[in-house]
Amino acid sequence: VKPPDRPAANVELRIAAPLFRQIEQELRDGPRDAFEGERAGFLLCGVARLNDRTVLLARVWRAIPTHKRLHVAGYGLSWTADHNAAILDEADAANAVPVLVHRHDPRWVIGFSHLDRLAGDQLLSSLSRLVGGRIAGSVVLNDREAEGLFWENGALSGGLAELRSVGVPILRRGRAESRSSKVRPRLHRQTLAIGPEADAALTSTCIAVVGLSGGGSHVVQQVAHQGFGAVILIDDETVEETNRGRLVGSLHTDDGRLKTKVMRRLIKGIDPSIRVVEVPHRTSEPAGIEALKQADIVVACVDRFRDRAQISDLCRRYLIPLIDVGMTIRSDGGRLVQATGQVTLTLPGAPCLRCTPLVSDAVLAKEEREQPPGYDQNQYATGAPQVVSMNGLVASQAANLALAVATGYTSRQELNEGGWWQYDALEGRLDFTALSVRRPHCPGCAQDGHGDPVV
Amino acid sequence: LTGEERAAVVAALDTSFGPATDVSPAEDQPLHVLLKALALPAPWTRLTRGLLRFADWPQTRPDFFIDHGVVNDQGQPPRSFSDEVVLGASWRRFSFAFPWDPADPDPVTALQMWLARFREAT
Secondary structure, three states, X not given: XXXXXXXXXXXXXXXXXXXXXXXXXXXXXXXXXXOOOXXXXXXXXXXXXXXXXXXXXXXXXXXXXXXXXXXXXXXXXXXXXXXXXXXXXXXXXXXOEEEEEEEOOOOOOOOOOHHHHHHHHHHHHHHHHHOOOOEEEEEEEOOOOEEEEEEEOOEEEEEEEEEEEEOOOOEEEOOHHHOOOOOOHHHHHHHHHHOOHHHHHHHOOEEEEEOOOOOHHHHHHHHHHHOOOEEEEEOOOEOOHHHOOOOOOOOOOOOOOEHHHHHHHHXXXXXXXXXXXXXXXXXXXXXXXXXXXXXXXXXXXXXXXXXXXHHHHHHHXXXXXXXXXXXXEEXXXXXXXEEEEEEEEEOOOOOXXXXXXXXXXXXXXXXXXXXXXXXXXXXXOOOOOOOHHHHXXXXXXXXXXXXXXXXXXXXXXXXXXXXXXEEEXXXXXXXXXXXXXXXXXXXXXXXXXOEOOOO | OOHHHHHHHHXXXXXXXXXXXXXXXXXXXXXXXXXXXXXXXXXXXXXXXXXXXXXXXXXXXXXEEEOOOOOOOOOOOOOOEEEEEEOOEEEEXXXXXXXXXXXXXXXXXXXXXXXXXXXXXX
């Protein structure tokens, strides 16, 4: 029987780096049974429907236990049907979809074997019917590449575009031929510093910047120079005269213009080939949420802790690295008494922003009392003190981290857990603290990989 | 809240306000209850989805959210709102004060008190 044509590669499988490392190790070195065969397991995943692809977001890994394995002549691995039923029950309870993952010898050409297809197509096709309108898939990987097939309602519906391990850096595996080796002359000096592979990684990375004022405008300018391929600009405000003391790229003629328009002009002036998406909305609005989930990296430069918590929750749902930027300046009669800032990198599978004291429940409750719903519509709400050059320092650190996540230019081990950089402008210090502790029962981490809402 | 207490809250809301579902993201997280078709008084859009979040129950009243689409005859939303992301979706939340007695926590009364906000025409 002639196998069906390879379906369109329209599905991404996204896995937090710590979980991906665990899966790779188990598939390579996991406990062997009496048959010495292959190892495999199921990922239970949330689903995100993006503009150009479907993303399956790994939530839980269930290796096939040795006591469920069967010996079937000719097959590297078989297991009992009741194990499939248990996986299906767990997927149903979690509103998740099952993806079977197994590994092939890296010396082989990547792809499913005839026997993989014979047994796998039947199993995954059935599972996709049983999970009620959701997806089921099968992925095979080796040390460098990955291939996958996906079914919906019993029919083959798509192929694997990319398997993505989200950490520092974001690692992408697909078929080797799909990789680009383009190097842009305008990035010559940066390429000398961090290598030609960085250019391809940057070209294929979409970064969202939320909040386009004192911090965000600096970040936008730098990520455009760094060579990110696409920038999503999220801010519902227009430029006012009082913004121009800190809004990089603004002109005296910009008053009344949307900040997204000003940032588009800034980016296109640097490199017209960068794809720019303007989103003149808040991230708490439907259009803002829809835009944010398209990003590979999010940089949040917003004032309110409530907004930070919500952006963090969205990044957790879609397994997106988040870089949060903030600056607090206090003065006493025109004299600076405090000028501190922080840049926080949080990564899927590691502590989230709500695990840190920065966005604790107490901080959110205090802000809620001071700024209840409707506070934004108060015309007398005033802005906090800001200094452009101090904003610029924390924004540069945020841009450094975005570069690290996209390209992996630094191999600093602590970054895998995320980190918190505290800046004291009066002391002239930038100090690093590792984020090593997850908060018990964290409401942000509880949404890891949930993807699109089911309600 | 124990599993039984959560189920009791959902059942009470279901009986009084129509189809109610527990949509909490995890068992160790605050109870979130989705009400699929909640009736609002005129002049507001008659039916909306409602979401109750029991974050600090019973010490604190539940947070209440409705759909974006709720508007009056002129197409205006109720005043003093904020948009908020809850469970990955955008919901609308309002400022509205009412007395709350943690010694007598009743989810049905809490939602009735919230709905009283929509007796105001703006």
